[in-house]
Amino acid sequence: MRKSWKQLDRLGVALASIVLGLVVGIIFILVAGKSPILGYHALWNASFGSLRGFTELLINTTPLIFTGLSVAFAFRTGLFNIGAEGQYIVGQLGAAWAGYFFTGLPMIIHVPLALGFGILAGALWGALPGYLKAKAGAHEVINTIMMNHIALYATHYLVNGPLKGHAFLPVTKEILDSAKLFRFIPGTRANIGIFIALAAAVFVYWFLWKTTKGYELRAVGFNPLAAEYGGVNVSRNIVYSMMIAGALAGLGGAVQVLSIQYKFYDVTAFIGYGFDGIAVALIGNNHPLGVVLGAFLFGFLARGAMPMQSIAQIPKEVISIVSASIIIFISAEALVRRVIPRFSKKGGVKDANL
Amino acid sequence: MVPVVQMKGIVKEFPGVRANDHVDLEVMPGEIHALLGENGAGKSTLMNILYGLYQPDAGQIFVKGEEVKMTDPNVAINKGIGMVHQHFMLIPPFTVAENIVLGTEPRKGLFLDMNQAIKQVEEISERYGLKIDPHAKVEDISVGMQQRVEIIKALFRGADILILDEPTAVLTPHEIEELEKIIRSLVQEGKSVILITHKLKEVMSMSDRVTVIRRGKVVANLETRETSEEELARTMVGRPVLLEVAKKEQEPGEVVLEIKDLHAKDARGLPALKGINLEVRSGEILGLAGVDGNGQTELIETLTGLRQPTQGTILLKGQDITKLSPRKKSLAGIGHIPEDRQKRGLILDFSIAENLVLQSYFRKPFASGVRLKWKEIQAYADRLIQEFDIRTPSQEVLAGHLSGGNQQKVIVAREIDRDPELLIAAQPTRGLDVGAIEFVHNKLVEERDNGKAVLLISLELDEILSLSDRIAVIYEGKIVAVLDAKEATEEKLGLLMSGAAAGEEVEADYA
Numbered sequence: 001m002r003k004s005w006k007q008l009d010r011l012g013v014a015l016a017s018i019v020l021g022l023v024v025g026i027i028f029i030l031v032a033g034k035s036p037i038l039g040y041h042a043l044w045n046a047s048f049g050s051l052r053g054f055t056e057l058l059i060n061t062t063p064l065i066f067t068g069l070s071v072a073f074a075f076r077t078g079l080f081n082i083g084a085e086g087q088y089i090v091g092q093l094g095a096a097w098a099g100y101f102f103t104g105l106p107m108i109i110h111v112p113l114a115l116g117f118g119i120l121a122g123a124l125w126g127a128l129p130g131y132l133k134a135k136a137g138a139h140e141v142i143n144t145i146m147m148n149h150i151a152l153y154a155t156h157y158l159v160n161g162p163l164k165g166h167a168f169l170p171v172t173k174e175i176l177d178s179a180k181l182f183r184f185i186p187g188t189r190a191n192i193g194i195f196i197a198l199a200a201a202v203f204v205y206w207f208l209w210k211t212t213k214g215y216e217l218r219a220v221g222f223n224p225l226a227a228e229y230g231g232v233n234v235s236r237n238i239v240y241s242m243m244i245a246g247a248l249a250g251l252g253g254a255v256q257v258l259s260i261q262y263k264f265y266d267v268t269a270f271i272g273y274g275f276d277g278i279a280v281a282l283i284g285n286n287h288p289l290g291v292v293l294g295a296f297l298f299g300f301l302a303r304g305a306m307p308m309q310s311i312a313q314i315p316k317e318v319i320s321i322v323s324a325s326i327i328i329f330i331s332a333e334a335l336v337r338r339v340i341p342r343f344s345k346k347g348g349v350k351d352a353n354l
Numbered sequence: 355m356v357p358v359v360q361m362k363g364i365v366k367e368f369p370g371v372r373a374n375d376h377v378d379l380e381v382m383p384g385e386i387h388a389l390l391g392e393n394g395a396g397k398s399t400l401m402n403i404l405y406g407l408y409q410p411d412a413g414q415i416f417v418k419g420e421e422v423k424m425t426d427p428n429v430a431i432n433k434g435i436g437m438v439h440q441h442f443m444l445i446p447p448f449t450v451a452e453n454i455v456l457g458t459e460p461r462k463g464l465f466l467d468m469n470q471a472i473k474q475v476e477e478i479s480e481r482y483g484l485k486i487d488p489h490a491k492v493e494d495i496s497v498g499m500q501q502r503v504e505i506i507k508a509l510f511r512g513a514d515i516l517i518l519d520e521p522t523a524v525l526t527p528h529e530i531e532e533l534e535k536i537i538r539s540l541v542q543e544g545k546s547v548i549l550i551t552h553k554l555k556e557v558m559s560m561s562d563r564v565t566v567i568r569r570g571k572v573v574a575n576l577e578t579r580e581t582s583e584e585e586l587a588r589t590m591v592g593r594p595v596l597l598e599v600a601k602k603e604q605e606p607g608e609v610v611l612e613i614k615d616l617h618a619k620d621a622r623g624l625p626a627l628k629g630i631n632l633e634v635r636s637g638e639i640l641g642l643a644g645v646d647g648n649g650q651t652e653l654i655e656t657l658t659g660l661r662q663p664t665q666g667t668i669l670l671k672g673q674d675i676t677k678l679s680p681r682k683k684s685l686a687g688i689g690h691i692p693e694d695r696q697k698r699g700l701i702l703d704f705s706i707a708e709n710l711v712l713q714s715y716f717r718k719p720f721a722s723g724v725r726l727k728w729k730e731i732q733a734y735a736d737r738l739i740q741e742f743d744i745r746t747p748s749q750e751v752l753a754g755h756l757s758g759g760n761q762q763k764v765i766v767a768r769e770i771d772r773d774p775e776l777l778i779a780a781q782p783t784r785g786l787d788v789g790a791i792e793f794v795h796n797k798l799v800e801e802r803d804n805g806k807a808v809l810l811i812s813l814e815l816d817e818i819l820s821l822s823d824r825i826a827v828i829y830e831g832k833i834v835a836v837l838d839a840k841e842a843t844e845e846k847l848g849l850l851m852s853g854a855a856a857g858e859e860v861e862a863d864y865a
Contacts, residue, residue, distance in 0.1 A: 231681030
């Protein structure tokens with residue numbers, strides 16, 4: 001609800017962690033004997049130096065918003081969704097198949113239909129571990145990880161077998177024009193996917209905090225025994241929650257196919273959007289707005305890695321070090337608070353035992 | 355004689371609150387000194403200062419006449435101060451002996467000398483009559499035994515002054531008696547004991563002297579034998595408190611709850627209820643007395659739908675509700691104050707407002723369709739906070755940040771305001787101070803006077819005796835007797851609770 005200043009406090013920690021992460025980056029760049037100024041200039045320019053750069057930043061950010069929301073949503077209801085990766089992959093395939101299989105549809109129907117297939121695939125992928133948790137008590141962390149592998153190899157089989165749409169490449173057929181997401185700036189790949197992602201963030205906020213179902217899900221997340229006492233069906237809500245988390249990641253995969261890839265490419269190894277989603281959710285304090293900001297940060301860093309290498313001759317791995325450091329700093333919140341005295345003062349107030 | 359502990363002018367401020375305001379405390383050698391005050395009065399703060407967990411803003415501490423700066427607990431331990439916290443700090447899978455020596459393990463070269471440890475534990479146990487098995491695992495022993503482990507732990511580290519923080523809160527009546535004996539044997543051996551409590555009875559029966567704290571200030575320092583429960587209650591709360599519940603005569607009405615031959619299993623799958631028969635009428639409080647673990651929890655859970663019965667029927671106003679879900683039972687007219695308010699009754703990370711609609715968030719006026727109506731919920735919360743005197747700056751405060759008494763008021767407010775036909779109140783005053791107990795008791799009696807049926811389950815015989823119109827005794831999953839409260843005495847109930855066969859006349863009463 002409105003613990004706005006507390007959220008603000010968290011934002012302060014996140015910003016401080018980003019600064020500290022960039023400082024760590026500087027140290028490594030200096031160790032490598034390169035110029036941090038040149039490097040960070042290249043990093044900045046990659047996203048904000050040109051219109052095309054900015055539109056590519058949006059494209060990098062979009063899938064991370066979806067997977068971040070997926071993880072954050074599950075977390076708010078007391079569940080760990082490590083399966084966003086797999087849900088994202090099956091979402092891609094579902095959307096790709098619906099994108100070329102249904103013909104003769106107008107765009108206004110075909111696009112939602114293809115997105116719907118992505119959502120459905122992701123939802124199923126999430127619901128299964130949810131069901132196993134609710135009925136058998138099987139831990140969702142293990143099962144979502146396993147579902148990632150099943151997604152990887154099942155789609156591998158499908159795209160090399162029944163759904164193979166090319167003479168020798170392991171890809172599906174290209175989706176029809178009627179299923180493609182609208183690109184609104186000619187000459188760039190900027191598309192309405194980012195708005196779908198932002199709408200999903202608004203939806204998650206509305207759902208969790210403004211609806212009765214969201215109330216139930218959060219109650220189950222915080223204290224299942226009290227939720228049960230309040231008349232909430234706990235096991236059913238665990239399934240719902242994982243289903244919705246899966247749907248969000250699946251929608252992310254669908255948007256990626258309908259806006260950028262136009263077909264399903266065989267994923268020989270995990271792409272990492274799902275795992276980055278965990279980091280994004282962490283940075284964003286599992287709040288939809290925080291997730292959007294976190295996704296932008298990760299999109300921005302990923303976008304700049306290559307230019308840093310080509311322009312400033314800084315190994316692109318430095319960017320991985322920076323993002324990893326940011327995550328560590330945010331996790332070690334107490335440490336960051338101590339480094340920045342202003343925060344530590346505020347932190348002490350809340351602990352008072354009244 | 356030099357006091358073993360002397361605290362002078364202790365001041366401790368937390369933002370917005372002066373928890374200790376120039377507090378003086380003197381404990382003599384071999385004395386049992388009670389520190390009495392309501393929840394939040396500043397007792398624990400003071401003791402945490404003595405134990406070095408908090409630093410005072412002002413004031414001095416003397417131990418055996420010598421001034422000491424208690425910078426951390428190690429200083430306190432070195433000075434012979436030991437503390438047993440309300441929540442035990444034990445490692446469940448370790449044995450008793452392992453827990454006790456943890457941190458100060460006797461060694462033989464590089465290795466832990468476990469035999470030596472066990473011998474030392476046995477010595478201490480014998481000396482103070484603690485009767486504890488050093489080989490038992492902590493997770494397998496009762497709460498009372500775990501508390502003894504904590505006491506031995508402190509003695510093992512050479513404590514002469516033992517601080518016991520609300521030691522009886524988690525104990526059964528029998529365990530409390532045992533604890534009292536242990537404390538007596540400790541002072542006989544020359545130790546001093548500081549007893550933090552808000553229970554008047556314990557102060558009267560256990561202590562030699564009592565210091566009363568109200569809102570951070572010492573308001574009285576009394577010899578226990580020269581005072582009375584009434585005086586202590588008045589000093590502690592700051593106004594006269596009715597220890598006896600005022601209750602007018604009333605004829606009970608129709609049967610609201612009827613339980614017939616109810617059977618249920620416990621969490622381990624063993625039979626816990628073995629044919630319960632019971633009636634609760636409108637306008638009466640039926641007290642259910644019994645030693646903990648005789649099926650009370652299973653009965654409450656079966657009545658409220660949290661557990662499925664294996665056999666039998668439950669009728670609410672003649673309607674069969676045996677198999678209904680918790681939601682449907684609550685809608686049918688059952689209110690439930692759960693025995694563990696933090697585990698069942700509240701979502702500690704939810705605000706007060708969110709907790710107040712835990713049973714009704716999906717109904718008008720709090721929801722329309724799928725949407726929650728926050729304005730209504732907040733207005734409702736503000737009203738209940740006012741009506742039930744929940745002490746909080748606002749309805750947005752998380753339930754977890756409230757004191758125990760105020761948490762209980764949130765639950766009582768929620769359950770009573772739904773106006774249930776049957777109110778099940780399980781341990782409704784556990785861990786509460788005198789003021790809050792008075793409040794909850796009055797509310798229960800109010801419900802009764804309004805013609806509702808109240809089923810009161812409590813381990814405190816006093817509570818059962820003072821509130822109930824009729825008293826049922828549960829033993830090993832069966833109701834062994836139902837008595838008129840006027841005929842019940844502590845002795846009679848105690849006998850029945852321990853499983854002694856019920857007398858003929860008592861049986862006759864039941865029919």
